């Protein structure tokens with residue numbers, strides 16, 4: 001089982017610029033924990049603070065119970081895989097992977113055994129005598145991964161390890177990384193700006209923006225119950241519609257101004273007052289396109305894309321704004337451009353925020 005990483009009140013400054021201010025999180029033993037956020041939000045900076053490549057201007061970094069702020073990188077027992085592989089071009093696959101063990105003066109027979117074993121785990125044992133120039137990108141990344149984990153670190157850090165690979169190989173390698181991580185049970189912190197990759201591999205995801213953690217949660221919760229408008233829009237796609245809360249006694253509903261469409265809600269915060277202005281986040285698959293006799297937000301189909309199983313519709317609302325709806329293709333014939341429809345919403349799935357998008361107003365049920 002891997003180690004626990006605890007970060008308390010971390011601060012990072014480059015000169016006068018504060019990149020991270022008061023960031024705290026805990027990564028559990030054996031967990032696959034992903035830092036996800038747009039370019040420049042501070043993911044790499046935080047990872048480099050964990051390993052000791054960056055100075056720390058405030059706060060405490062701990063591995064299990066040990067404060068590591070002042071422990072040199074090579075004494076932190078952390079393995080790292082970088083975006084650009086960083087394999088040694090003049091060494092064979094075997095020698096690349098054996099490098100860290102030789103440095104640690106591990107006996108020769110043990111090096112042989114451990115390298116052979118790890119090459120089998122990452123499925124490149126048949127390539128052990130090859131030089132890196134004769135390997136594909138995915139194979140080189142496997143060498144980098146094997147080299148990081150062969151020293152049996154307590155923690156594995158990965159910074160965008162798949163970003164140099166083509167789309168198909170990325171999917172193949174992310175599955176391989178997930179499998180290997182589970183097999184060896186090492187606590188892993190993974191940096192990516194690719195939300196699909198984060199959803200696919202992580203036990204938990206920390207969504208970051210501007211050096212601030214927006215939400216730490218399982219992939220399902222981050223997708224289904226985003227903590228604010230930023231997360232709702234960064235993970236997957238959401239349409240945002242202004243609306244208001246309508247209260248009759250204990251019963252709460254959401255009232256969309258257009259078409260007077262009212263949706264009864266059973267999971268809104270019970271203290272909400274009648275007339276509270278809100279922002280409703282509706283994912284494209286959470287719309288139901290209906291005929292105009294039925295209840296819903298009035299909309300007109302402007303264009304559509306048939307994708308086999310589903311059809312994507314782009315619709316214009318009364319105020320001129322555009323929304324996207326995804327429908328199962330077998331429910332409807334493709335609806336022609338110009339058709340007037342009503343948009344219903346799936347009330348259990350949609351999210352409701354304060355009008356400024358900062359505060360969730362849906363009570364988060366246990367999803368799993």
Ligand SMILES: Nc1ncnc2c1ncn2[C@@H]1O[C@H](COP(=O)(O)OP(=O)(O)OP(=O)(O)O)[C@@H](O)[C@H]1O
Nearest residue numbers: 014019037038039040041042043044045046192193
């Ligand atoms: N050595 C440095 N000196 C000054 N500013 C830096 C330095 N390294 C990073 N920064 C700044 O810190 C901020 C965070 O950078 P960081 O590399 O951590 O972002 P990131 O989220 O990893 O982005 P990306 O996905 O593009 O790698 C950026 O605004 C960047 O310009």
